[in-house]
Amino acid sequence: MRSQVQAPNNGRLRFQIMMVVVLLVSLLVGRMPAQAADNEGDPAVQEAFGQLQAGKRLKSERNYVTPEQPTVYLTFDDGPSKLTNQVLDILDKEDVKATFFVLGEQAKAHPAELKRIVNDGHAIGNHTYNHVYKELYGDFQTFWNQIQRSEDVISNIVGIRPQLVRAPGGTATNFDANYYYLMEQAGYIVHDWNVDSGDSKRANVPVNEIWQTVKASPLDHEINILFHDGTGHESSVQVLPQVISYYKKLGYAFATLTEQVKPKQFTITKPKWSRNMSLKHFQELVEQTQQYAVAHPSSTELAKKEEKLLAQKLEAEAEEKAKAKKEEEAEAARLLAKQAALPLQVHVLGGNTFTIEPSIYKLHANQIELPLRYLIEKMGGKVEWQADTKTANAHYGIYDMDYDLVNRSISLYTLGRQTATYSLADMNLQDDQIIVPLRKTIVSLGGRITNAVIDPDYREVSMALRPLHFFKENNSILKNSLFAMGG
Ligand SMILES: [Zn+2]
Structure with missing residues (x-):
């Protein structure tokens, strides 16, 4: 009887060993064949791919908060640079907060400025690593690699992984529906702007031209205004006090961009870059970006998690306390009963x-x-x-x-x-x-x-x-x- 039982067991053991070998080989190669097979068969991913290829935006649901007071979000791109300290001095003097979309390359070269941005209470966004359009917009993989590289630099200096991203040159004619979709899968919020100060139209735009451009811009309830604090933008620094004063007089508040601010995003126009995305590569990118989002939760998600943990801890403590009190009362009652029973x-x-x-x-x-x-x-x-x-x-x-x-x-x-x-x-x-x-x-x-x-x-x-x-x-x-x- 025993040998009859053992025979199929040996067969099963051989199969298990084989599976372990397959698993190890696939891990060494770096990809699970089973997973790839699963994704290829995932109709939702296929469906998304089809829609994105047709140029349709697939936005994930997010809740944003509209501020009561009209608000200006000053944004500074391409820094930090030597000019950043002057910008920070003005912001400090005016007591307003802003958002800096920094380049990884620049952050690496100006870590002190990056630290001061954070210490002064401003927000940091990711503006890719090197700002080179033809690299960034040649294919999403390169864009995505630069976002991560820049993020690692920022994280190493100030311990922050920015969830806010601004596409160099803006998304118009650069992003397609895939870029937007995959950035969202990775957990980022992409911000364009609704007021362009025009400070980077060409080299050395005069102060007055920037000022006239700002004054002529529409006064939306929320204004996300584009400035630059990269090298060569002295005019932007010079015009800044009067821009701040202008919006203050109009009753605007100033705030940093956060995950709660609804991003200004340009509508998708035909990209000026020719790109090809296969379904297979798309599936790989979806997987990569989603895994990245899970491995790098946003500060809000972390805060939520911490809040939840704290609530759980407090609840556990309260329960413990209630239990201890109950036991104390039971003990007192037992003692009382015992005393009452004394002759x-x-x-x-x-x-x-x-x-x-x-x-x-x-x-x-x-x-x-x-x-x-x-x-x-x-x-x-x-x-x-x-x-x-x-x-x-x-x-x-x-x-x-x-x-x-x-x-x-x-x-x-x-x-x-x-x-x-x-x-x-x-x-x-x-x-x-x-x-x-x-x-x-x-x-x-x-x-x-x-x-x-x-x-x-x-x-x-x-x-x-x-x-x-x-x-x-x-x-x-x-x-x-x-x-x-x-x-
Ligand atoms: Zn830029």
């Missing part, structure tokens, strides 16, 4: 010792309360309850006590003669029983509590009763009797 040991000095069961007495506000009848009978007497007058008579030998519930007093009689009256304010009627506090009852009757132990696990009361002067015949019993107090 009370009573010692009468020079007399007997007895136990009052926990069901009989009650510990209330740190005093022992118990039914009068029980107490009297325990001491060897007898109690009769007069419901009509709400009085109780306790008898023992020649002694009588009248408990008057209405007046809350005790009258003591010896041989039928009233010898004393005591007030017992705490006397009470519960479940047809007169409940009295032990200490007060004893004290009122001329006795005293000599010792009381009320511990979590033990209760004991010692009392001395008033000595008996009469009734010598039954001295030993009466000594221990509450009714021996009238003497």
